[in-house]
Amino acid sequence: MGDTKVDEIVQYTLSIVRELRETKRNEKLALTDADTLVARAYEFVGGELKTTQLTAVKVLRYILENPQKAGIKLATPRSKEELDNMRIDLDDTMHKYLVYPYGVEDTSVGGDPDAKALYMLLKNAYDEGRVEVILYARSPLVPGVPREFLGAPKNVYSEGRVTRFGYAIPLAKLVRIFLAGEEESKNEGSGEATVESSSDGEAP
Numbered sequence: 409m410g411d412t413k414v415d416e417i418v419q420y421t422l423s424i425v426r427e428l429r430e431t432k433r434n435e436k437l438a439l440t441d442a443d444t445l446v447a448r449a450y451e452f453v454g455g456e457l458k459t460t461q462l463t464a465v466k467v468l469r470y471i472l473e474n475p476q477k478a479g480i481k482l483a484t485p486r487s488k489e490e491l492d493n494m495r496i497d498l499d500d501t502m503h504k505y506l507v508y509p510y511g512v513e514d515t516s517v518g519g520d521p522d523a524k525a526l527y528m529l530l531k532n533a534y535d536e537g538r539v540e541v542i543l544y545a546r547s548p549l550v551p552g553v554p555r556e557f558l559g560a561p562k563n564v565y566s567e568g569r570v571t572r573f574g575y576a577i578p579l580a581k582l583v584r585i586f587l588a589g590e591e592e593s594k595n596e597g598s599g600e601a602t603v604e605s606s607s608d609g610e611a612p
Contacts, residue, residue, distance in 0.1 A: 441558045442585045445549055449586075452478065452548040464586040465510075469526040471549070472533075479547020481567065482538035482579065494539040497580040502530050505587040533579060541582050545573040558585075 439447075446464075453467045454460055456477070471478040485491045507513045510523035533539060542565055545553040553573050555562055560575035 441554075444551065445543075445558065445585060448549050448551065449478075463522065465506075465520065465526050466522040468583065468586045469522050469529065472526070472529045477548070479544040479549055481542045481544070481565070481574075482533055483540045483542055483576065484537045485540050491537055491539065494578045494580065495534060495537070497578055498530065498534050498539050498583070501580040501583050501587075502527065502534075505583065506530070530579070530583065539579045540576055541579045542574040542576050545575070550575065 449467050449471060450462055453470045454462055456470065456474075471480060472482075475481055485494055506523055506527050510520050510527075512519060512523045512527040543550050543557060543560075544565075544567075545557075545562065550557055553562065557575040558577050558581070560577050562573050562575065564571050565574045565576075
């Protein structure tokens with residue numbers, strides 16, 4: 409009787425362990441584009457700054473200060489309606505996640521220097537209308553050439569005389585992904601973030 413009871417407990421415990429392992433495995437498979445972006449950004453900035461002491465504000469600041477290295481480009485939306493909407497969105501996002509939590513609007517007082525610098529970068533982008541960000545494929549932040557990334561379809565963009573695949577998203581969305589842990593990029597299909605074959609993955 410006693411042995412049977414012990415066996416039951418052991419089997420029950422093993423089943424829980426198996427369940428936990430399966431859950432962990434599924435979590436890894438279910439990483440969103442936002443998770444991938446943030447993980448790669450921390451790895452990239454950590455390598456560049458030779459430190460593991462990173463905050464979301466510091467990582468986002470470095471990326472926006474070094475767009476070429478990071479593989480991004482700030483752009484102006486094509487239509488006035490898009491520009492106006494993205495400006496409003498960015499202004500709201502800046503206030504919600506930078507101005508109120510960090511008190512950075514008054515840059516003359518003390519506070520987090522990374523938050524202050526990030527606020528100025530975003531304010532300049534707002535003033536200049538560069539409120540859309542293009543994330544280039546095969547870059548420190550975007551692995552491979554997925555058909556979609558963060559809900560944005562793959563498109564071809566000119567970078568000087570070179571054309572590259574990339575994904576255009578609102579700058580406000582990028583800020584929220586880092587500062588709010590936003591996961592608005594959950595894949596709707598099962599193959600969105602699959603790397604395409606090299607024949608389809610080269611810029612023309």
